[in-house]
Amino acid sequence: MRVARELLGAWLVVRQGQRRLSARIVETEAYVARDAASHTFRGPTRRNRSMFGPPGTLYVYRIHQVVCANVVTQPGQAVLLRAAEPGPGLRGDTRGPGRLCRTLGITLLDDGSDVVHGRVEVRSGARRTERIVVGPRVGISRGARRRLRYALDGNRWVSLPRPRRVRPTA
């Protein structure tokens, strides 16, 4: 979950042919070991196999009609990218994990790729002075109370409901 905080402010860059779509990550959620809400809770399956890959692996899965993207931190653990602020020239809605992937063009084909050398790239950038807020995770029924959701305080691209509690330690 340390990585979940470090990813805040990082740039997500997707190569789309000649174009490069970029957005700045403003909201994440951590899914850790022995976490009942995690897809890895019941062991490896065909869907979550890339989540057991090495750190830096992209885990993309489908839910309902959309796909969501995660960055693997340790085998079996990952950080869900929930929202981002559109970069220069990027238009579209990137508020929410499904819309973020749709707007940036991330698909199931990117599942298992490397976020350093792959088509979908994460560039850690210097975070500004924004504070980090934490709150309960959303959209899940098990382990929802754990405060593993992180966001940049006051950023308008953070999805609702917004976390409110300012993180205790700087």
Add this chain to the structure above:
DNA sequence: GAAAAGATTACCT
């Protein structure tokens, strides 16, 4: 082989 649930989103009242 059949049934249930889901890390969501959009649209209705």
Add this chain to the structure above:
DNA sequence: GGTAATCTTTTCC
């Protein structure tokens, strides 16, 4: 604020 859409993966018989 509540519910439906929609379909894949997982789970159970």
